[in-house]
Amino acid sequence: MAGPPALTFLLLVLLLPAHQAIATAAGDAHGGPAAGGAAGRRHAPGLEEYGGGRIVDITHVPSDAAAGPLVRLKESMENGSDYNLSELRMPCHMGTHVDAPGHMIQAHFAACLDVDTLDLEVLNAEAMESLNIPRGVRRVLFRTLNTDRGLMWKQGGDMSFVGFTEDGAQWLVDNTDIKLVGIDYISVASFDHLITAHVAFLKNADIIPVEALKLDNINTGLYMLHCLPLRLVGSEGSPIRCILIK
């Protein structure tokens, strides 16, 4: 469905004034509760800068208080080993992550459109966080009320998050050249349209949703964006590390 409803929603995402919310309650198709929380010692809403402020980390630390630590020591120097060696175990959609086409489109999954097929050119180039989306813009990070409300910092998840409706997603697909859609909570789709809006994006195998970005204190503007997922052959998602370079 295209037309006015889609446009209305899209403008909501783009122009949403502070203290205005969309949608309802409970549930998470993304395998873990809201990432972030207390896990990262240094992980806080303030800007996490490197290189004298030129580089900003926009990645949330993956964590899951309920499931316990994601990383555990398999070899420990404290127990006599020559080295420390950790093992990682986590859902692929925890913390800042990327969805591959196979996440909700079975035909794409069967066709092996996994995270290792994602276009690194789309994931590493100029990005825009903007109130206008002129034709030709290929990457947009949506900083929404999710950031203003600090949803990524809440324990347990909050399903009243801002995300795309089905028709909003379809409008974006039909009327823009965007190939990378970044969002500041765990799902690019609103809770009421969790499956349908994902499907609207992912059926186009060249559109890459990047979810759970840390956009606290990031101003609207043009940035160099670098997003690098793991090469997880066969996986329909991956944790991803993302930075902005001014």
Added chain:
Amino acid sequence: MAGPPALTFLLLVLLLPAHQAIATAAGDAHGGPAAGGAAGRRHAPGLEEYGGGRIVDITHVPSDAAAGPLVRLKESMENGSDYNLSELRMPCHMGTHVDAPGHMIQAHFAACLDVDTLDLEVLNAEAMESLNIPRGVRRVLFRTLNTDRGLMWKQGGDMSFVGFTEDGAQWLVDNTDIKLVGIDYISVASFDHLITAHVAFLKNADIIPVEALKLDNINTGLYMLHCLPLRLVGSEGSPIRCILIK
């Protein structure tokens, strides 16, 4: 130990002619066999380019034929779920990865110098793959006989790989400004100096070894390097995705 032996080794790493090897046999402190192998459908020694050749992926796919798949479906559309959802389980030093200071220095591990403390500025800037290391160069990727011999493509690991000796590592620490040391096999340290050369690097918490890079068909030169590890709080290592931009 500094002086001539160190310099000799360093030149070996830098100038090593084809078909010349260093070191001995068997064993792996890095948690898994040689990454790569048959796991990646598209993963092959040829250049993996994006953006019309401007971006080159220098990341090896993590895999472990012995341990089975790293990723498994927890929710499957084929079995009636609305989405596919994968879980990841892997040693943190498999495939292309980064060592944090705590990997072999217990005091650094106790001080929480984990992968989430690594300097993203060091990991994202101009890199050099060069026969000379002038003062001021901060990042070098060493393409060695490991690549020429195709070691990363061999099953089971080959401990006759080229890596730093203890004194070679110490020489580099003492005589260059290098903060990022990239190498084209699973360890920055040669097998005979597996612990000692790691320690020579890692005791300086600002030096970052990046291991198991895919440098097949990469020519000597200057590149923009982007390496993004996961934000694994508490972990002394992480899988990392690395690209060169021309």
